[in-house]
Structure formats: C-alpha cells, structure tokens
Amino acid sequence: MSFLFIRGLSKSFGGPPVVDAVSLEVEHGEFFALLGPSGCGKTTLLRMIAGFETPDSGTIVMDGETMNQVPPHLRPTNMVFQSYAIFPHLNVFDNIAYGLRKLKLPKPALRTKIEAMLATVRLEGLESRTADQLSGGQRQRVALARALVREPKLLLLDEPLGALDKRLREAMQVELRAIQRKVGITFLLVTHDQEEALSLSDRVAVMGHGKILQVAPPRTLYERPNCREVADFIGEINFFHATVRQIADAGVAVNAGILGLLTLPRPNLADGIREGDHILLAIRPEHVGFADAGIAGEIGAATFLGERNHFQVQIAGRREPVAVSAAAAPAGQAVHLAFPPECLIGLPSE
C-alpha cells in the first residue's frame, strides 16, 4: 500500500462540500503537490491530513495505520504553516527545539541536533534571534527546521513560499527540493502557484471545486491534461471547438471547424470520449507555428520576452486571438499558422 492512502474523503462546513470524495495515494519519499486556485479545498484537505479538521466521511491511512481518530499531536506528520506560526515568545533555538521536549535529550545532544538542523536550513548563528528579528525567508526556514527536526514521516507544507517575494521564492524552491532529497522525507505541498508545483514535485494533483481533477507527473500534466480546467490552470493554452468523426487505433478523425479536418494520434484523445462527441481541441502556444501556408491570420499584438516571444494572432471565424509563442514572427502583419495534429489534445467539452 502507498505511504499515504486517502479514500473518499469529504468535508463541508455547513454548506456545499469543500472537499468532495477525494481519493489520493502518495508514495514514500515522494514530493507531491496539491495544486489549485484558492477556495478549491486543498488547504482543508491538508488540514484533515494533519488532524486539525475532522472529515465528514472517508479514511486517511498513513503507513498502514488509520488516522481518522488520531489527534494531531500523535500523528507522524509535521506542518509548515502559511503564516509560519513561529512562537513569538521563543527565540529561534527554542522554536526549533519545541517539538523535541519528549525526547528528553541532554543539553549538549540537543544543541548538536539543533545546530545540525540550523546548518541544513542555512540559519547558522541566528539561534538567539526572535521572530520579529527575522526576515520572511528566515522565518520560513525556522518553520521548516522546526518541523524537520522531528523527523516526521510526512511533511505538510501549506503555501510555504506564498509570502516571499519572487526572487527569494525561486531561491527557496531550489533549496526546498535539495532539502527534500537530503532528508528523504515525503513532502506534501499545497500551492496555487502552478510554476512552483511543476518545478518542485514528482507528481501533482490538480484540484478544483473540492475534487481531484488529475494526478500526474508535471510533464504529463502539461502535455496531456485530461480536462479543460487542468489545461487552463497549467500554463497558457488555445481551445478550438471540434467534433469527433471516427476513433480508430491509427488515429482520431475530427472536424475542427476553422482548422479543417484533422487526424490526431489516438493517445491525444482524453478518456471517455466517443464518436460524435463535441470536444475541445487544445494546443499550447509554443506548438502553434508560423508557416508559409495554413490558416491565414494577422498579428494583433506582440510581446517580446527574449528568447521566445509572445504573439496574439487574429484568425477568421474566431473572436479570441490565438496565442503563439515563437522565436520570431515573419515580416509583415499577415501570417499563416500551422497546427501540428500531434500537438493537439482532444478534451471533453465540460
């Protein structure tokens, strides 16, 4: 059985369910992310795993042990709170040592252990500071150290980098990943930042409206989203209305309206779609190409970002411009766009 095993977990706060029949499995040593917009239930799910909220139904099993009735202080998890929750009346040393009271370590052993942890999170020399004497990044590390020093089986991170500025956030992402590799603990990260989820995690669960939409490694999530919401939430994407004409092992024939008749590879079609279904064809901006012939269009706006640049191309029969990401556009405003069928993904239309 997986290290963390969740089956049919639901929770409501007197209204519609915030977490709705969620099932999930996380492997030992995995860096797993729960990704979703705010209000999608990801934090409530995390708080149920930590034991701060009681599920209405469903089970949480950790390392083969059912956790539903176990109070938070007896669970083999530790959490890095979004607010960090550094104890304001204690200094950095005592904050990190807080959870070690029951080990009854002799003073020198405790000091050695805390100092090793301070080194891991690169906070050497700050042990006598209090929370108000620390920067945001340093507080985040204290919160991380305080949780890691207990050597939990599962570390829960609730938007741990949300309060940091962009540069610091990127630096901490690299460090977080390095720390996870070093300590080998299972990390469960909650975030609304898709870039963060994709760059840090082994696997990502995308959540929406209390449900898990898709669980997959970052690359799969990007290349093979299974529904419109996931495709939309992970990076930018263009959608076209289409109808499935024929499904065969060799390929899927679709009538894509303004894009004409196309044949997609069979794996590009999401599960559960049948012949005659109305679908959405999705394609990432970097897969749309400028070509000598193809769909005629006109460049409406161009944003120069450096190596790759971003263009909005207006085509006939479609109100929204097509997003195109390419190194350069041909001279002039009139262009032709090519939509390679192997890059088109067929998704259910809601």
Add this chain to the structure above:
Amino acid sequence: MKSLRLYALAYLAFLYLPVLVLPVFSFNNSEFIAFPLSGFTIRWYQGLAADTAMQHALGNSLKVGFATALLSTMLGLAAARAVTRYRLKGAGAALGFISLPLFIPDIVLALSLMLLLGAGGLPLSLAAVVLGHLLICVPFALTVLIARFEGFDRNLEEASADLGEDPLMTFWRVTFPLMLPGIVASLLLTFITSFDEFLLAFFLSGTEATLPVYIWGQLRFPERLPMVLALGALILTASVALVILAEYVRNLGAQKTTVGA
C-alpha cells in the same frame, strides 16, 4: 477656543482636585476638614495602624478581591477561549447574557441576590460577596481576554499540537505565556472592581464588612474622618502603583507578541 480651554481646565480641576484634597488633609493636624491647614501630622496614619477593625475590613476586602479576581479570570479565560477558538452555536447570545449584569442596576442585583441567597440557605457572608462580584467581574475579564485571544494567530496553538504537545501542554507552553499580559490585566481590573465595590458588598456581607462598607460606617463619627482620608490616600497610592504596573506588563507583552500573526 478660549472658552473650550477654560472648560477643559475646569473639568480637570473637578476631576482631580478632590482626589488631591485626600492626601493633603490626611496630613493636616486638625479634626476639621477646612482651610487654612493647621500643621503637619502623621497621627492619622498612626491611628490607622492601631485600628484593628479597619485592618480586619481591609483583610476582608483583600480576600474577596483576590478570590474574585482569580475566579473571574479563570472563568473568563475558559469562556474567551471557547468563543474565539471554536465555531459555537449561540456564542453571541451567551456573550450577551454574560455581559447583561453590567446593565442591570447594582441595587437590583444586590437586592435580588440577597433575597435569593437567603431563600437558598446560603448565609450572608464574604463568599456571598464573591459570588455577587463574579457577576460584575466576569464580563470585564471576558472583554479583556477575548481581545487578547483575537490578537494572536490560532495557528500558534495548532503548531504546538503539530509538534507533539497535547492540549494541556499547548496551553501551558503557548497559550498561557502569550495570554499572560491579558491575564495580568484581567486580574488587576477585576481585583480593583471588586475591591471598591460597595452596593453588593453592603447587601451581601452580613456581619463581615469589607473596606468600603467599613468606611461608610465610619462616616457617622466626624472625629474619625481624617483617618478615613488617610486610608483613602493609601488606597489611592496603591491603585496608582497597580495601574502603572499593569501598563508596564501590557507594554512588555505588546512588544513581544506583535509578530504573532
């Protein structure tokens, strides 16, 4: 502008001059409270030191005050934690009912309590006074403590549980130290409220007078008035010292806990 300033000065004079008169006449060498002053003396204070009835009343007031402060702060702490940390049905109504005694005239409260305690077989006593004082002190304690609970991140208590401490140890290691300034403020406020409360004490104390009741009794004897003034001056000094101490503790706490959120 000028008339406003005059008004402000008159107001301050009315507020503080009587209070200043107290210590001045307590050192005046005359039984009559009248100007001109007739000389410096400490005999009224010496008289206080010899007055065992007064000391007994002071002892009663201190006992009632300590008991009231301790009990109302403990009850307030439990109630304040409940309404700020849990989603409770009817929490608003409960808070309203707890605060209601503040709006009932004390004379009504005192009379009804006296009748009720008599009917219930509890004799009029210092314990009865403590019960009465709880009614008016718990709302004060609750107000102070709720403000304090709302001021700190509830994640701090969750973090403690997360780090392996059960609810009792979490209270001791996190909640109590962070609440300490509020607890001290509540203890002082409820103590002072109980210490100078007259009506409830007058109706409920029976034969054991508290200090305000004793002072009221002394007003029948004009020759003892300067001694009452000396007592008042001492109480005033102690109160000011307490308030300064409370402010000091509050500031100490404020500096340490502003980063809690």
